Amino acid sequence: MTNKKENILKSALELFANEGFNATSTNKIAQHAAVSEGLIFRHFKNKNGLLTAILESGEEKASRLFATILNQTDSKEVIRKTIELPFCIHKSEYDYWRLQFKLKWEKEYNNSKKIMPLVEKLTWAFSMLKYEKPNLEAQHLIYIFESISIELLKGNLDNQNIYKEFLKYKYTV
Amino acid sequence: MTNKKENILKSALELFANEGFNATSTNKIAQHAAVSEGLIFRHFKNKNGLLTAILESGEEKASRLFATILNQTDSKEVIRKTIELPFCIHKSEYDYWRLQFKLKWEKEYNNSKKIMPLVEKLTWAFSMLKYEKPNLEAQHLIYIFESISIELLKGNLDNQNIYKEFLKYKYTV
Amino acid sequence: MTNKKENILKSALELFANEGFNATSTNKIAQHAAVSEGLIFRHFKNKNGLLTAILESGEEKASRLFATILNQTDSKEVIRKTIELPFCIHKSEYDYWRLQFKLKWEKEYNNSKKIMPLVEKLTWAFSMLKYEKPNLEAQHLIYIFESISIELLKGNLDNQNIYKEFLKYKYTV
Amino acid sequence: MTNKKENILKSALELFANEGFNATSTNKIAQHAAVSEGLIFRHFKNKNGLLTAILESGEEKASRLFATILNQTDSKEVIRKTIELPFCIHKSEYDYWRLQFKLKWEKEYNNSKKIMPLVEKLTWAFSMLKYEKPNLEAQHLIYIFESISIELLKGNLDNQNIYKEFLKYKYTV
DNA sequence: TATGAATGAGTATTCATTCAT
DNA sequence: GATGAATGAATACTCATTCAT
Incomplete structure (x- = not known):
């Protein structure tokens, strides 16, 4: 797993856990992980996919x-x-x-x-x-x-x- | 309390409880309560005000x-x-x-x-x-x-x- | 001219002059004049009518x-x-x-x-x-x-x- | 500067100058510039940011x-x-x-x-x-x-x- | 005359998502 | 793999205006 992909997972976990899934925008995740917003969708298809990945991991x-x-x-x-x-x-x-x-x-x-x-x-x-x-x-x-x-x-x-x-x-x- | 105001409170409670506060749009509440979206804001100032009203009541x-x-x-x-x-x-x-x-x-x-x-x-x-x-x-x-x-x-x-x-x-x- | 009508004219003049016509809502005028918003429309038909009245007066x-x-x-x-x-x-x-x-x-x-x-x-x-x-x-x-x-x-x-x-x-x- | 960003600036300048800042909706600007409304905010953060950009340029x-x-x-x-x-x-x-x-x-x-x-x-x-x-x-x-x-x-x-x-x-x- | 509840269209802004590069 | 421009639909909220009382 690349560095950036992992960054996304970590940032998303932190934000989802603290602010809630709905209250966390993909934009916020991207900024927090210091990656482009597009990359999230390249790796996880969509926001729900990201959540699933976190849960599975x-x-x-x-x-x-x-x-x-x-x-x-x-x-x-x-x-x-x-x-x-x-x-x-x-x-x-x-x-x-x-x-x-x-x-x-x-x-x-x-x-x-x-x-x-x-x-x-x-x-x-x-x-x-x-x-x-x-x-x-x-x-x-x-x-x-x-x-x-x-x-x-x-x-x-x-x-x-x-x-x-x-x-x-x-x-x- | 007018009929419509109460309708809003009821609808909002139901939706907030089941779908979550963030996941419930004011538009959805308005439709559910069969009122105009604007009325929500006239009665409760904003979405948070509506939540507060529910909690207080x-x-x-x-x-x-x-x-x-x-x-x-x-x-x-x-x-x-x-x-x-x-x-x-x-x-x-x-x-x-x-x-x-x-x-x-x-x-x-x-x-x-x-x-x-x-x-x-x-x-x-x-x-x-x-x-x-x-x-x-x-x-x-x-x-x-x-x-x-x-x-x-x-x-x-x-x-x-x-x-x-x-x-x-x-x-x- | 009734007291309230005059209040509306005064408040509207002050607000229009300082904040601009577009930036002044009828709601703000009503509050500033301590009258109901509806009264503005009863007296002046609409927001533009109010402006006209001010200008004429x-x-x-x-x-x-x-x-x-x-x-x-x-x-x-x-x-x-x-x-x-x-x-x-x-x-x-x-x-x-x-x-x-x-x-x-x-x-x-x-x-x-x-x-x-x-x-x-x-x-x-x-x-x-x-x-x-x-x-x-x-x-x-x-x-x-x-x-x-x-x-x-x-x-x-x-x-x-x-x-x-x-x-x-x-x-x- | 991209083509579209410049289009927004031009359209906004024209509309702000002729109709006024408050009287010009971001929707109108977007249509006039033939871009999506969202793009305005991606490039200029908000309507005021757009005005500032115009003024600075x-x-x-x-x-x-x-x-x-x-x-x-x-x-x-x-x-x-x-x-x-x-x-x-x-x-x-x-x-x-x-x-x-x-x-x-x-x-x-x-x-x-x-x-x-x-x-x-x-x-x-x-x-x-x-x-x-x-x-x-x-x-x-x-x-x-x-x-x-x-x-x-x-x-x-x-x-x-x-x-x-x-x-x-x-x-x- | 005066109110206040009510509305529908509109407002700035955000969002998840796509796509060309 | 990675970016950043771009979008369309949605979001919370505001507005001028109407109307029953």
């Missing part, structure tokens, strides 16, 4: 993140890793995830099915640990997981570490 | 919703009401709340302080019930509360009732 | 101004009065005259014929005073007259009094 | 015009050249100058200081010629100069040549 990242949990064989470890996951995301990837969460509000991009493997793994973990209603417990933890993520991505991290410990204590992991 | 609704919890004197009842709150919202008000949640992603509209009274009330409730870390428990429940709300507003209500009962059971309320 | 003023010169029987006095005329205009009438001068640049309103009687009177005066080319002298003085007027209306009155005396000295009047 | 023209007088070393020649200047302007530049004179009525564009060097040169010339009040004489001639210019630009050139000779005779130049 992040897909791998996302899979790798989940994989660390899905590969776990110890049930307690599955829960612990799930709780810790949002805190492990590197700041440099916040833009990508902020964009993902924003897009969830648009029907076309609401790919909530991606989290299903994690739900199933958690269900398995909770059933191993003899929780009464493992699937509801899994859903419960996912909800908490999502709220933490949102809070972190919005920059409200005040006492999140204390809360993380609180959670681990609650689940004795 | 919903403010009251929101306060009333929270009030039912904040007035509670029984600690268990506070928790039970909090869990049930998202399920009590009438479908006709979904648009308003969906808009609110979408806007939380824009810095200018992130009024996360509005929920503070509820956090405090929950802290009080948990401390009354001798929970070890009442403020963390409050934050915890708020997180769950927000995730449920998001899920409901997005239309994923499949087994939410079962989950609600699960939660009430968990908190023995 | 000033016509009389203008005629009276010129009359003081045209009635003169002493030739020297004619010249002296012509030189002094621009300086005699009351500040409160500057708006009217500024509007007049601005409109001269629009073909439709270029009524340069209004000054003809003055040209003729000056020609007469100069011929009485045995000037070689009285009609050219008249035209000459009119040019000076107009430049002074423009300068005064634009607010460049620095040393205009000295210049006035200089002129009177030049014409020995 | 004429600046040079103006300087060159004045220079022929300012470089003069013979005092009589200075006066003669000043009198003749308005008559030397080529018809093709009338639009530019008409625009300049119109804009003088708007505060933002009233650059009356540009004529100062000419005033000073004339003062010098009149003092060389032993006129009693050289600075007032300079101002006087400038006033005449401006009135002639206005008359010519408005198309009232009937007997202007006779008047020009009259002036030269008056100043014996």
